[in-house]
Amino acid sequence: MKLKDKIVFITGGTSGIGFETAKLFRAEGAKLVVVGSNAERLKAAGVELGDDALLIQADLRKVADIEAAVEKVRAKLGHIDIVFANAGASTVAPLEAVTPEYVETNVALNFTGTFFTIQKTAPLMHKGGSIIVTTSFLNTVGMPGLSVLAATKAAARSLVRTLGAELAPRGIRVNAVSPGAISTPFYGKMGLTDEQLSSVAAGLQEKIALKRFGEPVELAKTALFLASDDSSYITGTEIVVDGGLTQF
Numbered sequence: 001m002k003l004k005d006k007i008v009f010i011t012g013g014t015s016g017i018g019f020e021t022a023k024l025f026r027a028e029g030a031k032l033v034v035v036g037s038n039a040e041r042l043k044a045a046g047v048e049l050g051d052d053a054l055l056i057q058a059d060l061r062k063v064a065d066i067e068a069a070v071e072k073v074r075a076k077l078g079h080i081d082i083v084f085a086n087a088g089a090s091t092v093a094p095l096e097a098v099t100p101e102y103v104e105t106n107v108a109l110n111f112t113g114t115f116f117t118i119q120k121t122a123p124l125m126h127k128g129g130s131i132i133v134t135t136s137f138l139n140t141v142g143m144p145g146l147s148v149l150a151a152t153k154a155a156a157r158s159l160v161r162t163l164g165a166e167l168a169p170r171g172i173r174v175n176a177v178s179p180g181a182i183s184t185p186f187y188g189k190m191g192l193t194d195e196q197l198s199s200v201a202a203g204l205q206e207k208i209a210l211k212r213f214g215e216p217v218e219l220a221k222t223a224l225f226l227a228s229d230d231s232s233y234i235t236g237t238e239i240v241v242d243g244g245l246t247q248f
């Protein structure tokens with residue numbers, strides 16, 4: 001078991017990539033703390049993850065919620081070994097449709113939420129700890145309608161370098177996993193019609209060298225590598241898991 005008795009704090013652990021990662025980490029012996037904003041999805045995830053998973057409802061757009069979540073972990077478990085700052089969401093908005101409120105909400109979750117997840121959990125972490133941030137293929141390629149999400153993900157990529165440098169003296173590693181197009185509920189929440197979704201999926205699939213969407217478990221396996229001592233000399237970097245989407 002690669003994560004025996006490790007305490008893992010996973011945001012967005014109720015669905016898609018985070019949920020698959022939670023299941024894999026549990027199978028590798030980890031003690032799970034799973035954060036999500038939707039009470040029903042949190043409950044449903046808990047049924048599958050087992051009684052010993054600590055489920056915390058928090059809206060990561062609110063720093064007070066992140067603080068309260070981390071305080072619950074401190075009171076109950078005392079420390080954290082691994083953080084997977086993975087939660088994220090966005091609707092599609094072309095340039096002319098973007099409003100200040102849209103920017104604020106999007107940045108609050110996809111950048112500020114990630115930043116404060118790291119800031120608030122880091123004091124509970126010790127030497128040997130590992131922080132993994134979920135970035136995106138949008139770091140590298142432009143896709144119409146996703147300007148703000150892409151900018152937050154590029155900012156998150158940058159954060160991994162700076163916070164990696166800040167936390168290295170404490171023996172804490174910070175890395176990113178960058179998904180390409182992965183089959184998760186993410187796309188269904190983007191505010192697109194079924195027709196638009198099919199067209200986006202077909203367009204993406206055409207561009208992916210391996211000619212298929214990735215599976216969330218393929219991200220989970222990469223997160224496991226970055227979480228475990230198998231990656232003990234890796235920090236500040238990003239592992240791209242995208243079937244070649246951004247490489248060819």
Ligand SMILES: NC(=O)c1ccc[n+]([C@@H]2O[C@H](COP(=O)([O-])OP(=O)(O)OC[C@H]3O[C@@H](n4cnc5c(N)ncnc54)[C@H](OP(=O)(O)O)[C@@H]3O)[C@@H](O)[C@H]2O)c1
Nearest residue numbers: 012014015016017036037038060087088136181182184186
């Ligand atoms: N799927 C892809 O193709 C793809 C590509 C590139 C990057 N990514 C990134 O991968 C990460 C995981 O996405 P996914 O594909 O697994 O999508 P997903 O299945 O929709 O999962 C998103 C997770 O984020 C949580 N979340 C959303 N808003 C939240 C909030 N305000 N507060 C707390 N938690 C919140 C959701 O929990 P609730 O439902 O409880 O809110 C859910 O657990 C995201 O950062 C996404 O940007 C995905």
